[in-house]
Amino acid sequence: MKKKTGPKPTPAGGSLANRSVADRSVAGPTGQTTRNPRSSNAQLLRDHIVDRTCRLADAMIRMSSRHIQDRWKVRHTDLRLLNVLDGEEPLSVNEISRRALVDQAWVSRSLRLATGHSFGASESSSLAAVS
Numbered sequence: 001m002k003k004k005t006g007p008k009p010t011p012a013g014g015s016l017a018n019r020s021v022a023d024r025s026v027a028g029p030t031g032q033t034t035r036n037p038r039s040s041n042a043q044l045l046r047d048h049i050v051d052r053t054c055r056l057a058d059a060m061i062r063m064s065s066r067h068i069q070d071r072w073k074v075r076h077t078d079l080r081l082l083n084v085l086d087g088e089e090p091l092s093v094n095e096i097s098r099r100a101l102v103d104q105a106w107v108s109r110s111l112r113l114a115t116g117h118s119f120g121a122s123e124s125s126s127l128a129a130v131s
Contacts (some may be wrong), residue, residue, distance in 0.1 A: 077102055078110050 065076040074082070077100075083093070084100045093111070097104040 075104065078114065081107060081110055081114075 019104055029041065067078065068072045068079055080102065081096060084096050091099075093104055093107050096111075097101075097107045100107070102110075
C-alpha cells in the first residue's frame with residue numbers, strides 16, 4: 001500500500017506563500033514566534049504618512065524660501081503677495097490679505113516697501129492701484 005503524499009497541512013490562513021508579509025511570523029532567538037520586524041516598520045510608516053508628508057512640505061518651503069531670499073532678496077510672504085498681485089485687476093488690501101492668507105498690516109507694510117522696488121510693469125501698476 002502506497003503512502004499518501006500530498007500537500008502538508010497549512011495554518012488556518014492558507015499557504016504561507018499566499019499570506020501577506022504582515023501576517024508572516026518569524027522565530028525569535030528564544031524560539032518564540034514574533035511578528036516580522038520589517039512589516040511592523042512598514043505599518044509604522046503607513047500610520048505616519050500624513051505627518052511625514054507635512055514635514056517634507058515644510059522642508060521644501062524652507063529650502064525654496066532660502067533660495068528665493070538669496071537670489072532675489074524677496075521673502076516668502078512677499079512672494080506670496082506678488083503671486084496674488086500677478087493678475088491684471090487691482091485688488092484691495094483686504095482682498096490681497098484674504099487670498100494670500102497674510103495679515104492686513106503685513107500686506108500694507110510689504111506693499112509700501114514694494115513700491116520702492118521695480119518688479120515689472122504689471123506688478124507696479126497693481127501696487128500703485130492698491131496703495
